[in-house]
Amino acid sequence: MKGYRKYFGKKLFWFGITFIAALLLNFTLPRLMPGDPVSMIVSKQAQGLTEASAVKAIYDNYAKEFGTSKPMIEQFFTYVGNLFKGDMGTSFSQYPRKVADIIGSAVGWTLGLQLPAIITGWLLGNILGALAAYVRKGFDKVLMPMTLFFSSVPAFGMAVTLLVIFSITLKVTPVAGGYGYDMIPNFSWNFINSVLQHYQLPFWSIVIISIGGQAIGMRSMSIYELNADYVKYARFLGIKDRKIVGYVFRNAMLPQVTGLALSLGTMVGGALVAEIIFSYPGLGTTMYQGIKMMDYPLISGTTLIITVMVLVATFVLDIVYGFIDPRVKAAQFE
Amino acid sequence: MKNTIRQVFHSPKFVVGFCIFMAILLTMLVYPFINPGDPLKMIGLGTFAEPGTYVSMYDSVGAPFSTFKIPDADVKRLDKLLTQDDRAKMREWLELAQVDVSELDVGDMDSLLAMWKQHYDPEIRIPGMIKAVRNYYIRLNNSILSASVSDTLKVTDTDEATGETIEKTKISKTDYVNVDDVANVISLPLGTDNFGRDTLKQLVAACGVSISIGLIAGAVATALGLLLGLLAGYLGGWVDDFIMFFTNIFTVIPSFVLLILINYSINQDQRGAGTVALVIGLTSWVWTTRSVRSQVISLRNRDHVNLSRLSGHSLPRIILTDILPYIASYVMMAFILQVSSGILAEAQLSLLGLGPKTTEVPTLGLMMNWAMLYSAHLNGSWWAYFPVILVIALISFSLNLMNTGLDQVFNPTLRE
Numbered sequence: 001m002k003g004y005r006k007y008f009g010k011k012l013f014w015f016g017i018t019f020i021a022a023l024l025l026n027f028t029l030p031r032l033m034p035g036d037p038v039s040m041i042v043s044k045q046a047q048g049l050t051e052a053s054a055v056k057a058i059y060d061n062y063a064k065e066f067g068t069s070k071p072m073i074e075q076f077f078t079y080v081g082n083l084f085k086g087d088m089g090t091s092f093s094q095y096p097r098k099v100a101d102i103i104g105s106a107v108g109w110t111l112g113l114q115l116p117a118i119i120t121g122w123l124l125g126n127i128l129g130a131l132a133a134y135v136r137k138g139f140d141k142v143l144m145p146m147t148l149f150f151s152s153v154p155a156f157g158m159a160v161t162l163l164v165i166f167s168i169t170l171k172v173t174p175v176a177g178g179y180g181y182d183m184i185p186n187f188s189w190n191f192i193n194s195v196l197q198h199y200q201l202p203f204w205s206i207v208i209i210s211i212g213g214q215a216i217g218m219r220s221m222s223i224y225e226l227n228a229d230y231v232k233y234a235r236f237l238g239i240k241d242r243k244i245v246g247y248v249f250r251n252a253m254l255p256q257v258t259g260l261a262l263s264l265g266t267m268v269g270g271a272l273v274a275e276i277i278f279s280y281p282g283l284g285t286t287m288y289q290g291i292k293m294m295d296y297p298l299i300s301g302t303t304l305i306i307t308v309m310v311l312v313a314t315f316v317l318d319i320v321y322g323f324i325d326p327r328v329k330a331a332q333f334e
Numbered sequence: 335m336k337n338t339i340r341q342v343f344h345s346p347k348f349v350v351g352f353c354i355f356m357a358i359l360l361t362m363l364v365y366p367f368i369n370p371g372d373p374l375k376m377i378g379l380g381t382f383a384e385p386g387t388y389v390s391m392y393d394s395v396g397a398p399f400s401t402f403k404i405p406d407a408d409v410k411r412l413d414k415l416l417t418q419d420d421r422a423k424m425r426e427w428l429e430l431a432q433v434d435v436s437e438l439d440v441g442d443m444d445s446l447l448a449m450w451k452q453h454y455d456p457e458i459r460i461p462g463m464i465k466a467v468r469n470y471y472i473r474l475n476n477s478i479l480s481a482s483v484s485d486t487l488k489v490t491d492t493d494e495a496t497g498e499t500i501e502k503t504k505i506s507k508t509d510y511v512n513v514d515d516v517a518n519v520i521s522l523p524l525g526t527d528n529f530g531r532d533t534l535k536q537l538v539a540a541c542g543v544s545i546s547i548g549l550i551a552g553a554v555a556t557a558l559g560l561l562l563g564l565l566a567g568y569l570g571g572w573v574d575d576f577i578m579f580f581t582n583i584f585t586v587i588p589s590f591v592l593l594i595l596i597n598y599s600i601n602q603d604q605r606g607a608g609t610v611a612l613v614i615g616l617t618s619w620v621w622t623t624r625s626v627r628s629q630v631i632s633l634r635n636r637d638h639v640n641l642s643r644l645s646g647h648s649l650p651r652i653i654l655t656d657i658l659p660y661i662a663s664y665v666m667m668a669f670i671l672q673v674s675s676g677i678l679a680e681a682q683l684s685l686l687g688l689g690p691k692t693t694e695v696p697t698l699g700l701m702m703n704w705a706m707l708y709s710a711h712l713n714g715s716w717w718a719y720f721p722v723i724l725v726i727a728l729i730s731f732s733l734n735l736m737n738t739g740l741d742q743v744f745n746p747t748l749r750e
Binding site: 310311 | 347585588591686688720726730731735741
């Protein structure tokens, strides 16, 4: 364990740096644009308002919230300070709810949907890819183009297609939302059942999409490993095929863990857009509402939370990788 | 070079992908000649007209006609008139009016109609039936009667001077107009969208715009990634550290989030397709940089590069002649993938409402966005969104297929 300290320390350092960079970007990007960000937001917000005093009131409110009169550095520290107090400002579209509140109620849904879906998709994809590499021949020829096609369908496209087939035509699953319209979240059997029913389509649309890319990566990796010298040597030694396959897939898995860490951002982005199609009460739908209503604090809050979630997931994957990759382990105990 | 190209075209995967992509490009080039005009012109007044051929009713009245006596014309007419739902309702009425319907099969038009005509009487009041339902039956009965009884339809016009009604022409049930004789026939293979625009024409135009967005984004990302990767890999030292610092950060921060933040900050009226493409390109160079760098590092100390350096060749020359040819195939593959992800990124942004300005050009994402905003998926207008999804999937499938094919050609361990 002691040997890992340096590895974890390095990872934690990068996590910290990236986190600060994410904060900076979230803070500066909207402010870097030409013109006064406050007046831009106000002009969007105040469309249709004729009374000058109302527009002025909105402007003052924002100017205070952003603190645009102060220098940039000071603004940034106020922003970070507020963040650590859990204050992300007040939502306009759902006034007077706090952005932190809205996000808090959405995060659970997104985590509960995406985490299991991405893990399932990753596992299934790897199994399929490994099988395709091992069996080759027909399996490989028929299944691979199919997986490639399915992974080419955008997540929202898969979501719409599943929705139309299962909810609208066959009427076996509910059309929208995370639970029945007539329910209040509680821990009754009825509610859990409704949640599970609403869960099916978003879950499977993410799983089907993510299988493809993983399967193709795993197939390439496995073929590469199967042709490696150590496999041939093991065969000469007369080690059972089953055992060799075990070694091979363990080695092929490692780059797949890194691959997952690297493609996480793209997968999460796609899945968030797919949420909108199902009006699933997660972060994707929240962000969409924010964009539609021009609710700047809400958008800024959701993008920050999504970034932090991806950062944390990547960090966790890095840690897991450290434990399962023998090379890292060896390096730590030298 | 020639040999490489020949080798690439021997890969079945690459060839299939290439053919699909070329077919899409060809359709994009040829279709505007077959069906010219502005793809964003609103031709229909309603929303979501179904796919099919539309014949002007006005023009077909005056058009020369021929007489055909077709035996099952009446049956067909009624078939079209009465939906399955109507038939079930008719049976329901008969049941409520205490007629014995146990023998009746709703699918059998003749017996249903015979029984209906025999028993239906608008005067009969069925207890418990609300007025709206009663009126529905009266209307239904009227249309059944008109379809089966009157043999001709009169077309009349009002004389503007006197206000009299003049009979223009009589249309009999046996009159048929040749579609070629009708002046105005529009063919809408994919119907119209929510604004009444020709979906197919729009789709073809959108396809072109989306592919160019992908190409621009891919070119920008690849050029930037290549440049940074070459610098970092070849020069090493602090340049490498500096570039990799940013690369590491942007690998983890999802580009999706950056795209949202940047695009939200640009006002909608300044957000053309070109701007969106540029922004997508500027946020997706990370992958190319990382891989080009690692390839260049492994090339940097090869003998031929060292020899070149000893001969005093300049840096650009070494890079152009000794390094680039080795990574060219890889860069090509990265470019193909980036085109495909650029198209996808545009579609996702547009779905969120952060895509290009809506009034100028159609893009695949914008078409999808409008279809979703007008709930095409909930009201059964499949033609407004399904072709779009299919086209996105096909484009990215063909590009991925080409990429896999190239991978197999340049990566001998993957060959079958």
